[in-house]
Each structure stands twice: as C-alpha cells, then as structure tokens.
Amino acid sequence: MGNDARTQDAAASVDFEEVQATQQFKDLRKRHRSFVFPMAIGFLLWYFAYVILAAYAVDFMSTKVWGNINVGIIMGLLQFVTTFAITGWYVSYSNRRLDPIAAEIRHGIEGHDYDKSGNSALGGGAK
Amino acid sequence: MITIPAAVDVAALKDTTLLNMGIFALFVAVTMVIVLRASRNNKTAADYYAAGRSFTGSQNGTAIAGDYLSAASFLGITGAIAVNGYDGFMYSIGFLVAWLVALLLVAELLRNTGKFTMADVLSFRLRQRPVRIAAAISTLAVCFFYLLAQMAGAGSLISLLLGISDWGGQALVIIVVGALMIMYVLIGGMKGTTWVQIIKAILLIAGAAVMTLWVLAIYGFNLSSLLGGAVDAANNPAVLNPGLQYGKTETSKLDFMSLGLALVLGTAALPHVLMRFYTVPTAKEARKSVVWSIWLIGLFYIFTLVLGYGAAALVGADTIKGAPGGVNSAAPLLAFHLGGPLLLGFISAVAFATILAVVAGLTITAAASFAHDIYANVIAKGRADADTEVKVARRTVVVIGILAILGGILANGQNVAFLVALAFAVAASANLPTIIYSLFWRRFTTQGATWSMYGGLASAVILIALSPVVSGTATSMIKGANFAVFPLSNPGIVSIPLAFLLGWLGTVLDKRQEDRGKQAEMEVRSLTGVGAEKAVEH
Structure with a gap:
C-alpha cells in the first residue's frame, strides 16, 4: 500500500541538511513560524487575561450588560468566537502561503534533487 | 405543548431501568456489528494501530470529537x-x-514525523532508547489517569440509572463496562474503535443539541431569561458570576489559574488525541481533522452552557447534589425532566457509549505505546515482526482493561471533569515541553527530553498525591488521613513551568551533541511532509 507515515524509499538517500540550507526551505520555515508563533502567543495571552479577570476581577466580570447576561459570559463566548476565527485564518493562510511551497520542496526531494551523491539523478523530471 | 413535571422525582427513575438497559444494549449490538465488519481486513500493525491510515479528515475529526467529548465533558x-x-x-x-x-x-x-505513537516523534532525532522509554511511561501514566476518570463516570451514571447505590453493584457495572471495552479493542483495533467514536460523537452532539434547543424553547430562546431562571432556582445571583467555587480564598484562586493552565496546555499533549492524527493519510487531512473537531467540540461546549444553567434552573442544584451519582447526574436528570423516561434512556445510553468509546480509545493508545515503544523497540530492539507486536498489543489491552476496572472502582464518586483535569495536568507537564522543544528548538538534546519528561511526570504525580484531592478533606480519595502538604488540587501551575525549565536546563548542561543530520531531517519532514505523503502523491 505504501501509505505508512514514513515510507523510507523516497527519502532514504536525501541530504536533509542541504535541503534545510536552501533559501526555499528557509522561506517556508519563516512563513510557518511567523504565523504560528505570534498567533499562539496572542491567543494564550487573551485566554490568560480572561482567566485572571475571572479569578481576580469578579466585580468587573459580574457587571450586567444586557438582562442577566454579564461581562463574564460575553467574554467567555468571545473566547469561542476567537477560537473559531483563528482556526479559519490559519487554514486559509496554510492553503495560500504554506502548502504550495511545501509541495514544491517535496517534489524536489522526491525528484532526487538533493541526493547525498551530490548530482541530481535522472528521474528528476519525472514528477 | 410540552408537559413538564413539576419537579424531578429521583425515585421514579428506577422504573425506567429496563428501558435504559434496552437502549444501551441496542447501541452495543449495533456498534459490535460495525466493529466486526470493520475488522475484517486488519492485517498489519498499521491496520491495527492506525486503521490503515484510511480515514478522511472529516471522519477523523468526528472521531477526535468523539474521543475528546468524554463523560467528563458531558456529565462533568x-x-x-x-x-x-x-x-x-x-x-x-x-x-x-x-x-x-x-x-x-x-x-x-x-x-x-511519526508513525504510530507519540514516542516516534519525540525519539526521532534524539537517542532512541531513553527517550522512547520516557515517552512510553508518560503515555501510560496519562492514559491511566484519564481511564480512571472515565470509569469513575461509569460508576456515577450507573448508580443513577439503575438505582444501584451499593458499592458492590456499582463495581459490577464498572467490570461490565471494562469487559465490553476490552472486546471492542481486541476485535476492532483502531478501525473499529474509530467507527465507535464516530457513531458516538454524532449521537452525543445530536442529543445535546436536542436538549439545548428544548431548554432554550422553554425560555423563549432568550439566554437572559434562562440565566434568570437559574438565579431564581438557586436563589443566589452569584451563580452567574465567576468565583462561586474558586473565589473563596487566595489559594482557591491560584487553583483556578492552575486549572486554566493545565486545560489549555494539556490537549495537545494527550497521547490518545495525538495518535488519532496517524489515522489519516496526509498532514493536510490532519489539519482538516483538527478544524472539523474544533467546530464540533466548540458547538458542543456552547451547548454545555445552556444545559448546565438549564439543569440548575429546571432541576435545581440541591436535587442534583442529592441524587445518586451526585454532580455528574445533572445532564441525565435534565433529560428526564424534559423528555421523561425515553429521553433519559437515550441520553444515558449516549453517555454510556461515550464512556465505552473513550475508554476504548485510551486503551488502544496505551497498548500501542507498550507494544510499539517498549516491546518492539526496547525489549526486542526492533527485531520483533509486526505480528508479534500486534499480539503483544492485544495482550496489553487485556492487562490495561483490568487495571482500569480496578482503578475505576477506587475512583468511583469523584467529579469526572475534575479527574480529567488532572490527566490534562500530567500530560501538559510530562509531554508538552518535549513535543514543543523537539519540533522547534534545534539544540534540544536527549538529556533535556528525559529531564523534562521524568521531571514533569514525577512533579505532577507527586503534587497530586500530596494535594487535597488525595487526603485531608471530606471529599478526598483517602478519607481519614491527612498528608496534603500541597494546597492546590491541580498541580499544573507548578509542574508545567518546571518541566519546561528542566527541558531547557537539561539541554544547556548536556555535553553531548545530537545528530545534526537527524535534526535537519526532522525539520524538513515536519514542514514538507516528504516521505509521509506517498499515499496521495502516487
């Protein structure tokens, strides 16, 4: 079937350090990290701000806004909204900015562009 | 148009026992047929552990929701x-x-970057044996805590539904649940387990949706009046404000922070959730599964807000606390109040199915970790063939099943959401730092990994043992003793930062260098999916 998570054949002879050093791969890594790190820090800060307010600013969180609905419930529901929003944002970012370049590098590797012997194998154009 | 009984008569629940058991038996029969059909072509280790990587993103996402929305979420x-x-x-x-x-x-x-288990990833570029053993031990520990919570939930639920309040009767029920779970996993492997999760997730979310709409309909689809109802029933406006449980003292506020930290950092380190990502063919499908499960899980948790306040308003906190099964009985009691015996039977059967399915998912994870990491890679040093490995996994399933039954009998009666939070704290402490470091920090070494995993695991478990959960209060597991020197009931706020610190310290003090080539390989593979994407490339 060949659908194991780590089929060895395509990647066995690849010089991964060479791939890692290419500008294309550095770009991919930069695009990935420059999205996920700030986003992760952002949602964690927003979540902890919420937790700290719930623990130490009870009066503020208990302020009634509309009927019996108070600030705490609104902020809690906003956590749901931001979670859904970040999810959607990440998917669209990955589809546009990460997947195409990742696929290009993958095809390069599978086409033996980075084999350890140093010279590209003949099968390079097969993909 | 809806007739609502004036108050929930807990004694009347006993009359519904046969109906409840009938609905549950039907669920077991249907899922067993599906499991048998799904298991027909379980041949290789990849079939048994990772369902042949044949599930789509949306199927796997639903199964993740099934795995995640445990009895803790619904009942707790x-x-x-x-x-x-x-x-x-x-x-x-x-x-x-x-x-x-x-x-x-x-x-x-x-x-x-992985194949079957969390240890595959963590040991990818570090020294195999020490890291694999540490990862397998922490996988087993987290699964064990999580199993305890689910089995305790089974005990509460049964005491409510069948009116069995004596210890022996509840123990017998926990044994039956454990035995059924062992059968599912032995016969169905990951494929069978996944199908059980999918069916259960759909039933659970549909059941919760019906109850949510019903509660909202009673209050004219006005959240504010529902909340008002809860205030009136409790005769205490503070139920809408934070702090009722955790706001009493400075220590309890700190406990709330600790819980918050463990909850948010635990999920991505739960071995049974991580293992689900291997049942899909590509990283893109893995992403789709997470997106799908975030929507399902988010929707469900919005329902819990309505169901919780609905139970407070319509059933009343005192009735819930006084019912057999205690706090965990709120959802079934609300179902009985709304739809009488039939809805109670349906909701209870769903809750049972939930416990059964989650326990099955945990068991297969723990068994895979033991067979694949400890047996095949450490004891047999990679020379075991796949057949022997699967055989070992199946035997482990039986052992873990028996341990879970014994633990469940002991933990019977605790709030299940709370017990699950402890499992999250252990996972976040023992696993998360090493997962993050090995994916993102080039310099990370074997010593950092073992320090972080053992340090995080040991500190979390020891702090739980020395906390009020185990001894010192009226609701502790061991009554009459007091060795609770640690004041918080959730250890996360101490053990999680400590594990991150140990991972860093172990690395900077390590004189050995890790293989540069392996680090490059892991980074390239993790971001591009090379080698892992074969199934769709060809």
Missing part, C-alpha cells in the same frame, strides 16, 4: 455549571481554546 461540565455556576464554564472554554495549540503547533508537524 454540565454538572459543574449546574452546581457551581460560572466556574464550571471555565472547563468548556479551556478544553476548546486548547485545540489551537494542537492546530497551530503540533498536529501537522507530528503527523509528518
């Missing part, structure tokens, strides 16, 4: 909101926001 959170008001809602939010850690930092990278 609804009960916590019904009894403790706003503080219970915190669980819902933490459990959901935590998925962003999995989505952004872990799921796809992990799918691209």
Whole structure:
C-alpha cells in the first residue's frame, strides 16, 4: 500500500541538511513560524487575561450588560468566537502561503534533487 | 405543548431501568456489528494501530470529537455549571481554546514525523532508547489517569440509572463496562474503535443539541431569561458570576489559574488525541481533522452552557447534589425532566457509549505505546515482526482493561471533569515541553527530553498525591488521613513551568551533541511532509 507515515524509499538517500540550507526551505520555515508563533502567543495571552479577570476581577466580570447576561459570559463566548476565527485564518493562510511551497520542496526531494551523491539523478523530471 | 413535571422525582427513575438497559444494549449490538465488519481486513500493525491510515479528515475529526467529548465533558461540565455556576464554564472554554495549540503547533508537524505513537516523534532525532522509554511511561501514566476518570463516570451514571447505590453493584457495572471495552479493542483495533467514536460523537452532539434547543424553547430562546431562571432556582445571583467555587480564598484562586493552565496546555499533549492524527493519510487531512473537531467540540461546549444553567434552573442544584451519582447526574436528570423516561434512556445510553468509546480509545493508545515503544523497540530492539507486536498489543489491552476496572472502582464518586483535569495536568507537564522543544528548538538534546519528561511526570504525580484531592478533606480519595502538604488540587501551575525549565536546563548542561543530520531531517519532514505523503502523491 505504501501509505505508512514514513515510507523510507523516497527519502532514504536525501541530504536533509542541504535541503534545510536552501533559501526555499528557509522561506517556508519563516512563513510557518511567523504565523504560528505570534498567533499562539496572542491567543494564550487573551485566554490568560480572561482567566485572571475571572479569578481576580469578579466585580468587573459580574457587571450586567444586557438582562442577566454579564461581562463574564460575553467574554467567555468571545473566547469561542476567537477560537473559531483563528482556526479559519490559519487554514486559509496554510492553503495560500504554506502548502504550495511545501509541495514544491517535496517534489524536489522526491525528484532526487538533493541526493547525498551530490548530482541530481535522472528521474528528476519525472514528477 | 410540552408537559413538564413539576419537579424531578429521583425515585421514579428506577422504573425506567429496563428501558435504559434496552437502549444501551441496542447501541452495543449495533456498534459490535460495525466493529466486526470493520475488522475484517486488519492485517498489519498499521491496520491495527492506525486503521490503515484510511480515514478522511472529516471522519477523523468526528472521531477526535468523539474521543475528546468524554463523560467528563458531558456529565462533568454540565454538572459543574449546574452546581457551581460560572466556574464550571471555565472547563468548556479551556478544553476548546486548547485545540489551537494542537492546530497551530503540533498536529501537522507530528503527523509528518511519526508513525504510530507519540514516542516516534519525540525519539526521532534524539537517542532512541531513553527517550522512547520516557515517552512510553508518560503515555501510560496519562492514559491511566484519564481511564480512571472515565470509569469513575461509569460508576456515577450507573448508580443513577439503575438505582444501584451499593458499592458492590456499582463495581459490577464498572467490570461490565471494562469487559465490553476490552472486546471492542481486541476485535476492532483502531478501525473499529474509530467507527465507535464516530457513531458516538454524532449521537452525543445530536442529543445535546436536542436538549439545548428544548431548554432554550422553554425560555423563549432568550439566554437572559434562562440565566434568570437559574438565579431564581438557586436563589443566589452569584451563580452567574465567576468565583462561586474558586473565589473563596487566595489559594482557591491560584487553583483556578492552575486549572486554566493545565486545560489549555494539556490537549495537545494527550497521547490518545495525538495518535488519532496517524489515522489519516496526509498532514493536510490532519489539519482538516483538527478544524472539523474544533467546530464540533466548540458547538458542543456552547451547548454545555445552556444545559448546565438549564439543569440548575429546571432541576435545581440541591436535587442534583442529592441524587445518586451526585454532580455528574445533572445532564441525565435534565433529560428526564424534559423528555421523561425515553429521553433519559437515550441520553444515558449516549453517555454510556461515550464512556465505552473513550475508554476504548485510551486503551488502544496505551497498548500501542507498550507494544510499539517498549516491546518492539526496547525489549526486542526492533527485531520483533509486526505480528508479534500486534499480539503483544492485544495482550496489553487485556492487562490495561483490568487495571482500569480496578482503578475505576477506587475512583468511583469523584467529579469526572475534575479527574480529567488532572490527566490534562500530567500530560501538559510530562509531554508538552518535549513535543514543543523537539519540533522547534534545534539544540534540544536527549538529556533535556528525559529531564523534562521524568521531571514533569514525577512533579505532577507527586503534587497530586500530596494535594487535597488525595487526603485531608471530606471529599478526598483517602478519607481519614491527612498528608496534603500541597494546597492546590491541580498541580499544573507548578509542574508545567518546571518541566519546561528542566527541558531547557537539561539541554544547556548536556555535553553531548545530537545528530545534526537527524535534526535537519526532522525539520524538513515536519514542514514538507516528504516521505509521509506517498499515499496521495502516487
């Protein structure tokens, strides 16, 4: 079937350090990290701000806004909204900015562009 | 148009026993047929552990939701909101926001670098034996804590539904649940287990949706009047405000922080959730699964807010606390109040199915970890063939099943959401730092990994043992003793930062260098999916 998570054949002879050093791969890594790190820090800060307010600013969180609905419930529901929003944002970012370049590098590797012997194998154009 | 009984008569529940058992038996029969059909072509280790990587993103996402929305979510959170008001809602939010850690930092990278278990990823570029053993031990520990919670939930539920309140009767029921679970996993492997999760997730979310709409309909689809109803029933406006449970003292506020930290960082380190990412063919499908599960899980947790306050308003906190099964009985009691015996029977059967399915998922994870990491890679040093490995996994299933039954009997009666939070704290302490470091920190070494994993695991478990959960209060597991020197009931706020610190310290003090080539290989594989994407490339 060949659908194991780590089929060895395509990647066995690849010089991964060479791939890692290419500008294309550095770009991919930069695009990935420059999205996920700030986003992760952002949602964690927003979540902890919420937790700290719930623990130490009870009066503020208990302020009634509309009927019996108070600030705490609104902020809690906003956590749901931001979670859904970040999810959607990440998917669209990955589809546009990460997947195409990742696929290009993958095809390069599978086409033996980075084999350890140093010279590209003949099968390079097969993909 | 809806007839609502004036109050819930707990004694009347006993008359519905046969109906409840009938609905549950039907669920077991249907899922067993599906499991048998699904298991027909379980041949290789990849079939048994990873369902032949044949599931689509949406199927796997539903199964993840099934795995994640355990009895803790349904029974525990609804009960916590019904009894403790706003503080219970915190669980819902933490459990959901935590998925962003999995989505952004872990799921796809992990799918691209591993094969069957969490240890595959953690030991990828470090020294195999020590890291694999540490990862397998922490996997087993987390699964064990999580199993305890589920089995305790089974005990509460049964005592309510069958009116069995004596210890022996509840123990017998826990044994039956354990035995059924062992059968599912032995016969169905990951494929069978996944199908059980999918069916259960659909039933659970549909059941919760019906109850939510019903409660909202009673209050004219006005959240404010529902909340007002809860205030009136409790005769205490503070149920809408944070702090009812955790706001009493400075220590309890700190405990709330600790819980919040463990909830948000635990999910992405739960071995049974991580293992689900291997049942899909590609990283893109892994991403789709997480997105799908975030939507399902988020929707469900919004329901818990309505169900919890609904139970508070319509059933009443005192009735819930007084019922057999205590806090965990809020959702079934609300179902009985709304739809009488039939809805109670349906909801209870769903809750049972939930416990059964989650326990099955945990068991297969623990068995895979033992057979694949400890047996095949450490004891047999990679010379075991796949058949022997699967055989070992199946035997492990039986052993873990028996351990879970014994533990469940001991933990019977605790709030299940709370017990699950402990499992989250152990996972976040023992696993998360090493997962993050090995994916993102080039210099990370074997010594850092073992220090962090053993340090995180030991500190979390020891702090739990020395906490009020185990001894010192009226609700502790061991009554009459007091060795609770640690004041918080959740260890996360200490053990998680400590594990991150140990991972860093172990690395900077390590004189050995790790293989540069392996680090490059892991980074390239994790971001590009090379080698892992064969199934769709060809």
